[in-house]
Amino acid sequence: MTTQYFGQRIKRNEDPRLLTGGGTFVDDVTLPDLLHAAVLRSPHAHARVRRVDTAGAEALPGVVAVYTHGDLPPSLQEPLPRLIPHPALVHHKTQYALARDKVRHVGEPVAFVVAASRYVAEDALDLIEVEYDPLPAVVTLEQAVRPGAPLVHEDAGTNVCAHYTQRVGNVDEALARAAHVFTERFVIDRGTAAPMECRGVVAQWDPRLRQLVVWDSTQAPIPIRNGLARLLGLAQGGVRVIAPDIGGGFGPKIMMFYPEEVLVPYAAMQLSRPVKWIEDRRENFAAMNHEREQIHDAAIAVDRDGRILAVRTAFLYDSGAYIPYGLTVPIVASTTLPGPYKIPNYHCEFRAVFTNKTIVSPYRGAGRPHGVFVMERLMDRVAAELGIDRVELRRRNLIQPHEFPYDVGLIYQDNAPLIYDSGNYPATLEAALQKISYEHWPQERARYRAQHRHVGLGVACYVEGSGIGPYEGCRVTVEPSGKVYAATSVGTQGQGHFTSFAQIIADALTVRVEDVIVITGDSGAFGWGTGTFASRAAVVAGSAAHLAAQAVREKTLLVAATKLEARPDDLVLEHGRVSVRGAPGKSMTLAEVAVAANPLRGTIPKEWEQPGLEASRYFAPPRGTFPNGVHAAIVEVDIETGMLKILRYVVVHDCGRVINPMILDGQIRGGVAQGLGGTFYEKLVYDESGQLLTQTFMDYLLPTTMEVPEIEVDHLETPSPLNPLGVKGAGEAGVIPVPALMAQALDDALSELGIRITEMPLSPNRLLEMIREARAQAPSPHPGPLPQGEG
Amino acid sequence: MKKRTGVVRRTTKARVVTPRRRNPVRTDAAAPPLVTRKEITVQVNGVAQTAEVEVRMTLVDFIRERLGLTGTHVGCEHGVCGACTILLDGAPVRSCLMFAVQAAGQEIMTVEALGTPDRLHPIQEAFRDHHGLQCGFCTPGFLMTTLAFLRERPSPTADEIRVALAGHLCRCTVYQGIVEAVSDAAARLRAGTPTPAPRARGGARE
16 A cells, blocks of 8 residues: 555645535525425414414415415324334424424424525415414423423423333342442533534435425434335336535434425425425524433442442433434433443433424434433532542543443443443543643642632543444445546535545545545435444444455456456555556556446456456444543633633543544534534523524524633554454544543533532523622622642 | 514413414504615626615625525524625625615625635635634634634634634634635735635626
């Protein structure tokens, strides 16, 4: 191999296009005769729909069609598909494309207008009369599980749609005999992914070809294609779904279906004109899925030395008004909780609960931040109660390098056993401690205290599931131009697949990375796949790309051997040229081999199997691969304002072999920044009637350049044995431990006030409230320099 | 959100019938006739563009839909995210907060005028080198503000860069890469790295 791109900081292939305004996002797709759609959404959290009168809207010049539930064909009058069924999910309720007789959350679609322009379509929304019969709304989790609570779905007879328990060992016995047992309630509230590009769909129907083309800002174009074909009565080959450039996904852009994803294609077919719907930001807040809301009642049992004997959690999971995506988030939360620690007895159970709020589905982290928050908070509690240094406590409980593969004893979200494949948890922890100078912290802390500064340090550990199956595929083709084309159906939302997959393929074929053109997320280019989720693209699609490129490499040598009259093992492939070892004059370029592999006359030798330099390969991992990491931070709190300043933020992360350190660092830093937002600035607020009060960026605050600090990132590389590249996923790593880490750092910073953080997200206001309460109870109104706490 | 209505907040105490609102466009009777369309001329990336537009059309919709310059993106339509930032007479403005008619007679520069994929502007080159973008949706807005900012402050500190860009949201959050990129771009421009001439690209006319 002459060039080694794998592991190099390669500039991204996609950047020149994106930097010059040349990206194609869904809203950039424009077509002749294009119509524009707008959605009338429920202003009520819970109401019966008595009557919808669209006459006024239909009469408005420029309006082409107005749809309500009754106007849709039978297949679209059914509840939308159930995405991931689970035996424990007994009430798998999904939403209608347009509300039938009841609305169950603010923002639920009620009518759909298609008009000559979006302006006219929105005018028409105002002319639709809807008679609602408001019902009492179920807003909070605790309210929803109370006996006699209003029912989101009457026919279910309960708001609890699933109750699921997993156990390892015997927790009750361990709790009974443990030296110490500590219990705690943890509350995590709602947030939203807020990608900079809202959702959008454009559809075009060609009645002559019977071909439906859909541009959709989705993370899963193939499942969307398959579902559309079924709902609209078309062949799968008659539907092409393209996920073009996507302006950020982070999880909620994978659904099957959001109502608009079926309404736009249906209208385009019915009207025989292309239709575009672009979600606006206010819609995005109410109509794109949310995440995060859970309440955990947890307990930890330890022996005298702080060795974990048992952990138990029972939690409520808010699914919102429907649960199309199934139990992924709560299962991931309960299986991420054990983390890097040896926990001989573990009991986790959850109830998934309907409320009159926006649907919940995975958002970057997808339950992992919850699990880590609960576990790390419990560890901090033990450390504080037993007077053991928090890091020493963690050291005592870490899974050791010789214990891999480590079977946690649970079933993961992919229905496979939760087995950690590889890792070196003590080394990761020590590297992070060294980077943050943990051993000097007691002195440093004392110095800050002497300056009356409230500065704290946090260290949090996590293990995350990534790279789950079932499979992804890739087709690699060398064209007669010598350029290499690769197609995979996983979509890209900024992760750099156009470059990282190109690196993998360029190495196999010894071509320049810029000569590998990667096409992602277009069912017309590659028709098999599941999507970009669970930090899996590099692992699963990356491995498929590697296998396909290796197959093309072998084929190249086979074809060249015939032409150069040599044996394949006498050939060398270097710099995109095949030559005979020891006879450098006898050689062919890849382009020449590609031409030779597809002759116009003559025969194709049997061992070529097929013409051309092309191969498709699939990779189906047996189960997920498990990266791990440790984040550490030093944080200062202004106790007069509640404002927070991050003085240092350190990440040591191990996701196996690194394909492109620049892209990886970007993924980690971006995740941390989202974690900081979700810890300290972002919170979706509902009032008691179920109205979403945070529907703009002026009240839902995303972090800016002023809030996100420099993030120092280091990597360890413990390869995964589960895939040919040895890689593990990295997309979600950054976000996962941030709430746990910040809570510990804040506890440390505010230890003199006795503040312990058990809720997320916080805000400067909430923190100030806690500080004021604590100061009101404290003997001294001015917590000045106090004796140095434990490090 | 093309219509500037407030957030709907209704109590759920009683049966509510959505009131029928009158459509202002269709107002008739004795009121003076509303001006609903107007012809405007703007200089866009060095090309004069004359078009008749609805007076309620936002500038960003005009740029994207009428001129076909889709490099300028719509992120929030309420002036917070900065994705739609363009230069208006050289100053960065949010084109979602202006109507197209308000730009009449002025000069607009969009990202399409900066550099080409084959010949990036030093700012674009620096963003690429420092991984100052992931999904690329917010990027054009950052680039336009950076262009104006570096004209004003050719040698900014990292803190000054952070303040200058605080009005832009990047959700992939490559702020660290962006700050490094802007700092590096400033150095490149100071060192006299040749910049491609602004591309005369007014976009398509209908």
